[in-house]
Amino acid sequence: MELAAWRDAVPYGAYLQPIHLQVAGPDAAHATSSAVQESPSKSTHSAPHSSQKPVEGSADGTPEIPQPPEPPADTGEAQNAAQSIDETKDVTVIPPFASECLNNGEQMALNVGGPVWAMDWLPSKPAANAAAVAAALVKTKQKKGRRTSAAAKKAAKKTAKGKENNQVETLEGGEITAASNGSAEAEEGGQQNWRFLALATHPPCQVEDGKLVKATPPDHYYDVPESERNLIQIWAVPVNRPSTTGTGQNRKGKVAKRKLVKPRLVYAIDHDSGVAWDLQWCPLVKKFPKADRRENILGVLAACFGDGSMRVFEIPAIADTRLQMSISKEAVVEKSIPVVIAKLPRILQLSVQWSPHNWNMLLTGGSDGKIAVNGGTVASKLNADMNLAGSVSLWNIKSAITERDSLGNLHTTPEPIEPQRRYQDGKFFFFFLRS
Incomplete structure (x- = not known):
């Protein structure tokens, strides 16, 4: 499904609005600094010096207060400077699910279609150097004279x-x-590097029976589950983007034309689980069990939804045709089936955190103020605890992943898994966890 078709299918799709940005151009700062530098010097010469004339008394003996200096005669220049600043402001219109580069690529703005409640960057490998x-x-x-440690x-x-x-x-x-052998800028015919951003928005307005009943986002409650159609968006953001447009010289001295590359929406998950409260990429995707379908994926993403579930998705790799310098096609919107569904009765899970040490371990926080730990085993509990209302639950998503890999039926929604262990004493405990 293309993005335009998805907008036609959801109730609020026709009411998504463009963003109007008014950004001061690069000449505005120069005009402001020029006005500030020139005005004081000229006003000093035109203003009378009160110290040259002593204070004279009036007829009744009351000393006369000297009049304040007259304003400089060249105030028109300051007004012209202010007017030039207004003229340098440019209004940029960004349609829904589009982006623009501002100030010659120094800034980027994205219209993601609504208020953002969850976002996370895909972990990337550090540069080789x-x-x-x-x-x-x-x-x-x-410091000088300080010995370097061993x-x-x-x-x-x-x-x-x-x-x-x-x-x-x-x-x-x-x-x-x-310094490396490759160019740091995206030149014509060169390779462009990308960072991938996952985000989720809440609906920008409330629509009932095809009519707009509320122009602002609808209210959402922690204790009221909801199941509505929405998107998880994957954006590709250019990394090695040039700072200016025009032409430039590469390291070999040849002149190459440089272009501004815009961020673009490259993939989206169409789901019926309501709003997404939180999401995060798995930092240890390489540690997942080997599987044919997992050889060509962008990453593994976990998200907490308004229906109370925490779902884990395997995001496919983005095709090279969608990562060209110019945008040619709309983003692909798919009904991706999660590989894991975790649910707790009468609880909305609002936050998720992958373990940095174990791929099968996640931390989720529920709407009742409790916290759940997914995966792993408890080695020992610290004596110190915090007097916070909540609970701790232990999940094992490793068995769910292994079972799904063995069955190979990727077109069937998995059964929700239950916590392996849960503490309901209304306190938050610290644990040592190991695989």
Whole structure:
């Protein structure tokens, strides 16, 4: 399904509004600074000096107060400067599910179709020479005469060993950057790097029977489950974007035309689980069990929905045709079936957090003020606890993933899993967790 078809299918799709942005152009700052620098000097020459004439008394002996200096005669220049600032402001109109680059690519604005309640960047690999840059930064910040620690020397030696492109360049002003064989800018015919952002919005308005009944977002309650049609959006945001338009020279001295690359919506999940309260990418997707369908995925995403469920999705890899310099097609909207559904009775799960150590472990927070731990095993409980209303639940999504991989039926919605263990004493405990 294309995005336009999805908008026609949802009640509020016809009421999505464009965004009007008024951004001051680059000349506005120059005009402001010029007005500030010139006006005081000219007004000083035109204003009379009160110290040149002594204070004279009036007939009744009351001293006369000197009159304040007259305003400078060239106030028209300040007005012209202010007028020029207004003229440099440009109104940018961004349609729903579109984006624009502002101020020659220094800023980017996205119209995602509603108020954002959940968003998370897909974890990306650090640059190949990131360690070398970090080591150089640490070295430059060390005080003179201070000995380098053994740990710092060992880290620097380990970083430099076996890395061919870990060159470190020092620019004017002492700024350290990473140098590599590839260009840092997206030139014509070059490769563009992307970061992927997952986000979810709440409906921007309330529509009943095809009529707009409320122009502002509808109210949502923590203790009232809801199941409405909505989207989880995956945006591709350019990383190596040029800062200016026009032409520039590459490292070989050749002139290449540079273009501004806009962020674009590349994939979306059409679901009926209501609003998404929170979502997060799995940081350990490479640790998932090996499977044919998992060899070509962008990542694994967990989200908490308004129907009280926490669902885990496998997001497919984005086709190269949708990551070209220019946008040619609309984003793909699919009815993606989750690989895991976790649910608690009479509880809306509002927050989710993947474990940074175990791929099968997640932390979820419920609407009753309780907190649930998904996956893993409890090794020991700390004696200290917090007097917070809530509970802790232990889930095992590893068995759910393994069972689904063995069955191979990806077109069937999985049965909701139940907590393996749950503590309902109204307190929040700290645990040591291990796989």
